[in-house]
Amino acid sequence: MFREITLGQYYAVDSVIHRLDPRVKLFGTLIYIMSVFMAGGLSGYLIVTMVYMLVMKLSKVPFSFALRGLKSVVWIVLMTFICNAFFYTGGTPFIKYGVISISAAGIKYGVAMSVRLILLVLGSSILTLTTTPNELTYGLEKAFGFLIKFHVPVQEIALMMSIALRFIPILIEETDKIMKAQASRGTDFDTGSIIKRVKNYIPIIIPLFISAFRRAGDLALAMESRCYRTGYQRTKMYPLKYTKADGKGYLVLMVYLLLFTLAKCTLLYTGNSGFYTM
Amino acid sequence: MPFISIKNLVHQFHVRDMNGEITGEYNAIDDISMEIEEGQFIAILGRNGSGKSTLARHFNNLLFADKGSIWINDILVNHENEDIIWNNRKKIGMVFQNPDNQIIGTTVEEDTAFGPENIGIESENIITLVNEALEAVKMKHKSKMSPNHLSGGQKQKVAIAGILALKPKCIVLDEATSMLDPHSRKELMKFVLELNKKEKITIIMITHNMEEVVNADKLFIMNKGKLLTHGSVNEVFNEVETIKEAGLEIPEITELAIKLHHVNQNFRTGIFTPEEFANEFERVYNEKRNKE
Ligand SMILES: Nc1ncnc2c1ncn2[C@@H]1O[C@H](COP(=O)(O)OP(=O)(O)O)[C@@H](O)[C@H]1O
Numbered sequence: 175m176f177r178e179i180t181l182g183q184y185y186a187v188d189s190v191i192h193r194l195d196p197r198v199k200l201f202g203t204l205i206y207i208m209s210v211f212m213a214g215g216l217s218g219y220l221i222v223t224m225v226y227m228l229v230m231k232l233s234k235v236p237f238s239f240a241l242r243g244l245k246s247v248v249w250i251v252l253m254t255f256i257c258n259a260f261f262y263t264g265g266t267p268f269i270k271y272g273v274i275s276i277s278a279a280g281i282k283y284g285v286a287m288s289v290r291l292i293l294l295v296l297g298s299s300i301l302t303l304t305t306t307p308n309e310l311t312y313g314l315e316k317a318f319g320f321l322i323k324f325h326v327p328v329q330e331i332a333l334m335m336s337i338a339l340r341f342i343p344i345l346i347e348e349t350d351k352i353m354k355a356q357a358s359r360g361t362d363f364d365t366g367s368i369i370k371r372v373k374n375y376i377p378i379i380i381p382l383f384i385s386a387f388r389r390a391g392d393l394a395l396a397m398e399s400r401c402y403r404t405g406y407q408r409t410k411m412y413p414l415k416y417t418k419a420d421g422k423g424y425l426v427l428m429v430y431l432l433l434f435t436l437a438k439c440t441l442l443y444t445g446n447s448g449f450y451t452m
Numbered sequence: 453m454p455f456i457s458i459k460n461l462v463h464q465f466h467v468r469d470m471n472g473e474i475t476g477e478y479n480a481i482d483d484i485s486m487e488i489e490e491g492q493f494i495a496i497l498g499r500n501g502s503g504k505s506t507l508a509r510h511f512n513n514l515l516f517a518d519k520g521s522i523w524i525n526d527i528l529v530n531h532e533n534e535d536i537i538w539n540n541r542k543k544i545g546m547v548f549q550n551p552d553n554q555i556i557g558t559t560v561e562e563d564t565a566f567g568p569e570n571i572g573i574e575s576e577n578i579i580t581l582v583n584e585a586l587e588a589v590k591m592k593h594k595s596k597m598s599p600n601h602l603s604g605g606q607k608q609k610v611a612i613a614g615i616l617a618l619k620p621k622c623i624v625l626d627e628a629t630s631m632l633d634p635h636s637r638k639e640l641m642k643f644v645l646e647l648n649k650k651e652k653i654t655i656i657m658i659t660h661n662m663e664e665v666v667n668a669d670k671l672f673i674m675n676k677g678k679l680l681t682h683g684s685v686n687e688v689f690n691e692v693e694t695i696k697e698a699g700l701e702i703p704e705i706t707e708l709a710i711k712l713h714h715v716n717q718n719f720r721t722g723i724f725t726p727e728e729f730a731n732e733f734e735r736v737y738n739e740k741r742n743k744e
Pocket residue numbers: 465466480498499500501502503504505506507
C-alpha cells in the first residue's frame with residue numbers, strides 16, 4: 175500500500191509542458207515566483223492568474239487535481255488572512271477590541287496576502303505536477319552543474335536525492351510495520367501526555383535507524399560492485415537535451431519577465447497605484 | 453589457465469570488546485585455495501557465518517586478501533591498482549541477498565543503466581545494453597516502472613539485468629534466492645542455469661540450500677572459514693558425514709537413496725529428485741523380478 179506513494183504529485187499525461195526540459199520549468203517557476211512578488215494589486219494578480227490558467231490549460235492537468243495541492247496549506251492561508259485582517263494597524267479600524275483591530279485596509283491586505291500565497295503554491299506545483307521527481311533531480315543537477323567548479327559534489331548530491339526518493343516509500347512501509355509490531359505489544363501511540371507519546375515513538379525510531387543504516391551499507395556495497403566511484407564523470411542513458419520547444423519556452427519566459435517588469439516600473443513611475451496596491 | 457584462482461586466502465576481521473577496542477583477529481576466511489574454470493556452474497555451500505559472503509566479496513574485489521592471493525584471468529588482484537579492480541568488477545557481477553537494498557534507480561531501466569553509466573559508456577550504447585539486458589531477463593515490459601512495485605523475484609531479475617548490461621563473464625549470487633518464495637526461487641534458478649548454458653557466463657551460486665545446487669558442475673563446502681570438501685555433486689553428496697559437520701541438510705530423497713544403497717549396492721546414489729528416485733526404484737525392482 176505504501177509503495178504506491180509517489181513523491182510530489184506527478185500527473186502522468188503527455189503535454190507541451192510535460193515535454194519541456196526540467197531546466198526550462200525550473201527557470202519558469204523562478205520567473206513566476208518573481209512576478210507574484212512583484213504584483214501587489216488586483217491587476218497584477220489578474221495577470222498572474224491568467225498566466226497560471228494558461229499554463230494549466232497547456233499542461234492538461236485537471237484543475238481539481240492541482241487544487242489538492244492547496245489542502246496542505248489551507249491552514250497557513252487562513253492564518254495569514256486572520257493575522258492581517260484582525261491585527262493590521264495601518265488603516266482606520268471600524269472595530270477595535272483590545273489588540274484586535276479590523277479595518278478595510280487590513281482586510282484588503284489579508285486578502286492580498288492570501289491570494290499571493292495561493293498563487294505561489296498553485297503555480298509552483300505545476301513544476302511537480304508535470305515533472306517526475308527524477309527529471310527534477312536531474313534538472314537541478316544540470317542547472318547547478320556550474321558549482322562543480324567550486325568543488326561542490328553536484329553529481330553525488332543529485333544521486334543522493336534520487337536514492338532518497340527511491341527509499342522513502344520503503345522506509346515509510348517499514349515504519350508502519352514496526353509501529354504495528356509495537357502496537358501489538360501494547361504500545362499506545364494515540365493517548366497519554368505528549369511526553370509519554372513521544373517516548374512511545376523511541377522503540378520505532380531506533381529499529382528504523384538500525385535498518386536504515388544496514389540498508390545504506392548494503393547499498394554502498396551494491397553500488398561499488400557495479401563500478402560506482404565518486405568523483406568520476408558518469409554518463410547518462412537519457413541525457414538532457416534542449417529542443418526547439420525549450421528555446422521557445424525560454425524566449426516566452428524572458429518576454430513575460432520583461433513585460434511584467436516594464437509594466438510595474440511604468441505604473442510606479444506614473445504614480446498609478448492600481449497595479450501596486452489594491 | 454583457470455578463470456579465478458585463489459591461493460591460501462586469509463581474511464581477518466577485528467574482534468572488538470564492549471568498548472570497541474580491538475582485542476584480536478578472527479579469520480573469516482582461513483587458508484582457502486580454489487580454482488574456478490570459465491563457463492562453470494559453481495556452488496559454494498555453508499551454514500550461516502561460515503564465511504561465504506566474505507569469500508564472495510573477494511571475487512568481486514570488494515574485499516582484499518590479508519594473506520594469500522587471488523588471480524582473475526591470471527592477473528593478481530592488488531588493492532592498490534584501481535584499473536585491475538574496476539576491470540574485475542565489470543567482469544564479475546554480484547547479486548546480493550536483499551532484493552530491495554541493491555536497486556539504486558527509481559525506475560527499472562534506470563537501475564539497469566546504473567553500471568554502464570558508471571563506466572562512462574555513451575548514451576546510445578547504454579540504451580542498447582539496457583534493452584538487451586532487460587529482454588534477457590524478460591522485464592522489458594516493466595522498464596518504466598518503479599522497482600518498488602515489483603515482486604522479490606522480479607527485483608532479483610532486475611539486479612541481474614543491471615549486471616548483464618555490463619557484459620560480465622561471471623555472476624556471483626550471494627544467497628540471492630533466500631528471500632524469495634519457492635516459486636520465484638525455482639524460476640530464478642532456472643534462469644541462472646540458462647545464462648550459464650546459453651551465454652556461457654560463469655555462475656558462482658552461494659547458498660545454504662543443497663537442493664539448489666544439484667545442477668552445479670562443482671561444489672565447495674565451507675565451514676568456519678575453511679574448505680571442508682569439494683568435487684562433483686555426486687561425490688560431495690555421498691560424503692554424508694562431512695555435510696553433517698558443515699551443518700547442511702542433504703535433500704531427503706538423496707539421503708534415502710544413499711541409505712537404500714547401503715542395503716542394496718545395486719541401488720545407485722546421486723539421486724536428487726523424486727522422479728529420478730522413482731525411475732531407479734523401478735529399474736532395481738524390475739531387475740530383481742527378471743532374475744527370479
Ligand atoms: N564486517 C565485519 N566485521 C566483523 N566481522 C565480520 C564482518 N563481516 C562478517 N564478519 C564475520 O565473519 C564471519 C563470516 O561471515 P560471512 O562471510 O558473512 O558468512 P556467511 O555469508 O557464510 O553467512 C562471521 O562470523 C561474521 O560474524
